[in-house]
C-alpha cells in the first residue's frame with residue numbers, strides 16, 4: 001500500500017472506530033473496562049489509547065496518566081476526549097508500544113486494551129511494557145486473541161487474517177497474547193477468557209486480566 005492509501009485508511013478507521021465498536025461497548029467492553037481499571041493506581045501509562053475509550057474509567061485517585069497513541073487521526077479524537085476529563089496530571093504522547101519513550105521502572109500500571117492485536121511486534125512491545133514498569137507493577141489488559149480451544153474458528157481466523165490486517169489498522173485476528181505476556185516475564189494474576197459479544201466472530205475470543213512484573 002502506498003502512503004496516500006495508508007493515510008486515507010487510518011483517517012477512515014479513526015472516523016468510524018467509535019461507531020464500529022458501539023454495540024460491543026454496550027454489550028460487554030464498557031463493563032470490562034470499568035471493572036479492570038478500578039485496579040490501577042499511581043503513575044499510569046496507557047498504550048495505543050485510540051479514541052480514548054478508557055479515559056472515563058480511571059479512578060480519580062491516580063497520580064498521573066500518560067496516554068500514547070501513534071496514529072495522528074486517533075490522537076486528534078483522544079485529545080478531544082481528554083479535554084473534558086478531570087485527571088490533573090495528564091500527558092499525550094505519540095510513541096509506539098515497541099518504543100516506549102519512558103525511563104525504566106518509572107510506571108506503576110500499564111493499560112493495554114485491544115492493542116496487542118495491532119502492534120507490529122507483540123513480543124518486543126510487551127518487553128518494553130515490562131521494562132517501564134516498577135517491580136510489582138501491573139499490566140492491565142483486554143485483548144482479542146486466537147481461538148485456542150476452537151480449531152474451526154482458529155482456521156477461519158488464520159484465513160481471514162491477511163485481509164483483515166490490511167483493512168483494519170494491522171489488527172491481527174490470531175495473536176497468542178497470553179503466551180507473549182508470559183514470555184515477557186510477567187506472572188498472570190487474574191485472567192478471564194470470554195466472548196466479545198456483538199463483535200465479528202473472528203475477533204470474539206478475548207482474554208482480560210492483570211499481569212504482575
Ligand SMILES: C[S@@+](CC[C@H](N)C(=O)[O-])C[C@H]1O[C@@H](n2cnc3c(N)ncnc32)[C@H](O)[C@@H]1O
Nearest residue numbers: 048049050053071074096097113114118119120
Ligand atoms: C483497536 S484500537 C484500540 C484502541 C483503544 N485502546 C481501545 O481500547 O478502544 C488499536 C490501537 O492501537 C494503536 N496502535 C497500532 N499500532 C501500535 C503500536 N505499534 N504501538 C501502540 N499502539 C499502536 C492504533 O493506532 C489504535 O489506536
